[in-house]
Amino acid sequence: MSITDWSVRRLHAVSEAEIEGLADVLLDCVEGGASVSFMHPLTRGRAVEFWRRVAHGVSAGERALLVAEDGQGLCGTVQLIFDLPENQPHRADLVKMLVHRRARRKSLGTALMRAAETTARECGKTLLVLDAVTGGDGARLYERLGWVRVGDIPGYALMPRGGLCSTTVFYRNLVSNA
Numbered sequence: 001m002s003i004t005d006w007s008v009r010r011l012h013a014v015s016e017a018e019i020e021g022l023a024d025v026l027l028d029c030v031e032g033g034a035s036v037s038f039m040h041p042l043t044r045g046r047a048v049e050f051w052r053r054v055a056h057g058v059s060a061g062e063r064a065l066l067v068a069e070d071g072q073g074l075c076g077t078v079q080l081i082f083d084l085p086e087n088q089p090h091r092a093d094l095v096k097m098l099v100h101r102r103a104r105r106k107s108l109g110t111a112l113m114r115a116a117e118t119t120a121r122e123c124g125k126t127l128l129v130l131d132a133v134t135g136g137d138g139a140r141l142y143e144r145l146g147w148v149r150v151g152d153i154p155g156y157a158l159m160p161r162g163g164l165c166s167t168t169v170f171y172r173n174l175v176s177n178a
């Protein structure tokens, strides 16, 4: 598949079909062993319920949702959370960066991150924060894109099939680009 076979866009409202497509991406990632808040096995019902809550947050302006699409439908996503304490209006948390296994290693994750950073700037944000499994695919991506590694927290979360993993906290200053 060439780079022109997928595209990234922001959803300002989320349809039922898009909720189903996002559930497919989440289910695939958890099935593939990604530590993204859920334990394995994740049911479709819980995945759909999660994306319905996200859809409400998008409608309420509490978060920005970006999606990637290929010829088969939705294949990637990432979110920015804006619903933070009132003393952090300049900041967003970047969460749920997910690329379906069928679409990985084609720079889609990179494109989603770039699009999220652009969206954050457009929304007036100057600082982004995220956490990722230490040494995982996500952490490698963020380091490659210049995110600053703050440090590791051992034993932070469970992997989907059990066993504790460490998390690494990263930030990105969108003003200084450091």
Ligand SMILES: CC(C)(COP(=O)(O)OP(=O)(O)OC[C@H]1O[C@@H](n2cnc3c(N)ncnc32)[C@H](O)[C@@H]1OP(=O)(O)O)[C@@H](O)C(=O)NCCC(=O)NCCS
Binding pocket: 029, 034, 035, 036, 096, 097, 098, 099, 100, 103, 104, 105, 106, 107, 108, 109, 110, 111, 131, 132, 133, 136, 137, 138, 139, 140, 141
């Ligand atoms: C982390 C994740 C989002 C990365 O998505 P991706 O679309 O594969 O990301 P990219 O394609 O931009 O980069 C991934 C790798 O493919 C390589 N790559 C990118 N385009 C490529 C191409 N055309 N040919 C060969 N390799 C390529 C990149 O160099 C990178 O290499 P690395 O493994 O050495 O780091 C994806 O692995 C994922 O969804 N994982 C499960 C969920 C998860 O863990 N999310 C992170 C939560 S913090």
